[in-house]
Amino acid sequence: MEGLAAVALAIALVGIGFWTLIVRRNLIWKLLGLNVAAGGAILFLVALAHRPGARPPIVGLGPGPSADPLPHALVLTAIVIDFATLALALVYVVFLTEHRHTQDVRRLERDEERGWPQP
Amino acid sequence: MGTILFSALTLALAVFALTRRRLLWGVIGVGVHSLALAGLYLFLAAPDVALTQAAVGFGLVTFIYLLAVRRTGKLTVAAVETPCLIYQENERVAGLEWEILSRFGRQLHRDVEVVWASRAEVPALLQAGEVDIGAGAVFPREGEALLLSRPILPTRIVTGRWGPGPVGAVAGDRGQDFLPPGGTLYEDHAALAHALRRGEVEGAVVDLLHVRQWVLSGEIRPRETTDVEEAAFRLAVAPTEADVLRALDAFLTELEETGELAQLVERYVG
Amino acid sequence: MKALAAVALLGLVALLALGVSGVFPRPAVPSGEDIAAAWGAENVVAAIILGVRLWDTLFEILVYAMTMVGVKLGLRLLRWERPLPPVAETPLLRRSADLLLGPIVVFALYVAVSGHLGPGGGFPAGALLGTALLLLALAKGVERLSAEIHEPTLEWAEYGAIVAILALTGALLLVGRRGSAHLIAANLLIALEVAIGAWVVLHRFASSRGEV
Incomplete structure (x- = not known):
């Protein structure tokens, strides 16, 4: 039941994340949507590792089943790498804003069709 | 039970964050959302992941978003359509105040986005922080606490x-x-x-x-x-954006001193 | 094109169905307790990250370091036309940053050192240390802090941490020695690497704008 709720939430998060990624025209909003979607993907893995009544995967916490430690290990590094790639993406968003004076993808595309304004 | 409660909270926060109009609220919402997500990981028996998510998602990610937004954010303008000052012409915005605002946005490296509104809506939008600047013949009524720029x-x-x-x-x-x-x-x-x-x-x-x-x-x-x-025609600034007001006043002074303001007035108002 | 996409989609669905159907033999996975005991840890996740999947972790760290190099290069390419006016600092922020700084550093070190016993490890500890550095920057101002911290030294420390992680990994893999001491050392090095990377990003973002 609990794992199922978490899986449903993960799918919902990926859904609204991708919705933002597609619908919003501002690049930083798109990155925020991507961020939420990545959180949903991570939650999906963690929810799969969960079993009913499981305890954390640490030895000596008593009897009973423990959550699967492998997805946790996968996800732990993914969170940190997420931060790093997000920083890189933001650097290039700032770069684009500084040079083209806009973060609106539609305006960026229009400018590209017309040829970039010469500084 | 805790899982379901936290799931609902997390989803609500994500929806709240991603449906905002203002980027700042979106960033703060996503930050709190990832904190709630960390709580959810705790209930799903993953304390390592929860710790990492809390430290990275709430601390570092929110902060670099804030820096990037501050560096590049939008300037949202609630405009009352007014002839000469700010109006739409062939799906483009034109007018004296628009000219000033778009140059100002260029100076701050911020996109200027116009939200058309009726005169009565402008103070509420400014107070709620939904917009940064009110334009289009905004004269404050008695009892309206608006920050106002220099006269244009x-x-x-x-x-x-x-x-x-x-x-x-x-x-x-x-x-x-x-x-x-x-x-x-x-x-x-x-x-x-x-x-x-x-x-x-x-x-x-x-x-x-x-x-x-x-x-x-x-x-x-x-x-x-x-x-x-x-x-006098002035631009209204949201009460939370005192530094925008300072920058705007400095910009207007500069326009006046270089005589560009007079040229603009001549061009749009005559 | 559509036919190709349909074939690809069908193939994917078939693979997924095969995967869950049990046609492929499931490899016998040792239990968490065994893995933890074999690597001298109590936290099974730490044993997996720093033991069974050490190579994976190593390359994740390299990806992280490369991304930081990308951030540095990207921000170096930027030419700011006109810096923004600096934000006025508030005494409340300064005081609370001062107060929080010490506890956060201590907690981060605790999380790194005890990562093989309980929840924690190098990655969260590094993120916490990064947050602590951020608070320090808020309290003192980025310019003053970066004047005190010698930037090339920091970069050398980062590269040194990577080299040390590589050496440690090589030693662990070649010699095959296991024990909690290695896990603690690896966690501390990872924390150092992540914290320096986070600091580089925050500092570059902030100082290219003037102030935090």
Whole structure:
């Protein structure tokens, strides 16, 4: 039941994340949507590792089943790498804003069709 | 139980964050959302992941978003459509105040986005922080606490009479304060002009620029006008954006000193 | 093109169905307790990250370091036309940053050192240390802090941490020695690497704008 709720939430998060990624025209909003979607993907893995009544995967916490430690290990590094790639993406968003004076993808595309304004 | 509760909270926070209009609220919402997500991981028996998510998602990610937003954010303008000052022309925005705002945005490296609004909505939008700047003949009414920029263009509030009948004004405009009892309020200047043309009202308390515009369009010319108050066109700034106001005032001073403001006024107002 | 996409989609669905159907033999996975005991840890996740999947972790760290190099290069390419006016600092922020700084550093070190016993490890500890540095920057101002911290030294420390992680990994993999001491050392090095990377990003972002 609990794992199922978490899986449903993960799918919902990926859904609204991708919705933002597609619908919003501002690049930083798109990155925020991507961020939420990545959180949903991570939650999906963690929810799969969960079993009913499981305890954390640490030895000596008593009897009973423990959550699967492998997805946790996968996800732990993914969170940190997420931060790093997000920083890189933001650097290039700032770069684009500084040079083209806009973060609106539609305006960026229009400018590209017309040829970039010469500084 | 905790899982379901935290799931609902996380989802609600994500929806809240991603449906905001203002980027700052979106960033803060996503930050709190990832904190709730960390709580959820704790309930799903993953304390390592929860710790990492809390430290990275709430601390570092939120902060670099904030830095990037501050560096590149949008300047949102609530504009009342006003001839000469800010108006739409062939799906493009034009006008004196628009010219000033777009140059100002360029200086701050921020995109300028216009949200069209009626005069009565502007103070609420500014107070709620939904927009940064209010434009388009914003004269503060009594009791409205708006931050105002330096004057751009002096003008007057006048009462124009077409006949002895009732007087109209625009809701939320300064003219509303001077409306004699029995007067009618209209949503915007176009509705007021329409009422004048049909003879619903025979007088109006408006600023001189609108009277001039009506005269120039040749349809309705007041028989007499009486001055009510000296005023000036200014830009209104949201109370939370004091540094934007400082930068805007500095920018306007610079425009005045270089004489560009006079050129712009000449071009748009004449 | 559509036919190709349909074939690809069908193939994917078939693979997924095969995967869950049990046609492929499931490899016998040792239990968490065994893995933890074999690597001298109590936290099974730490044993997996720093033991069974050490190579994976190593390359994740390299990806992280490369991304930081990308951030540095990207921000170096930027030419700011006109810096923004600096934000006025508030005494409240300064005081609370001062107060929080010490506890956060201590907690981060605790999380790194005890990562093989309980929840924690190098990655969260590094993120916490990054947050602590951020608070320090808020309290003192980025310019003053970066004047005190010698930037090339920091970069050398980062590269040194990577080299040390590589050496440690090589030693662990070649010699095959296991024990909690190695896990603690690896966690501390990872924390150092992540914290320096986070600091580089925050500092570059902030100082290219003037102030935090």
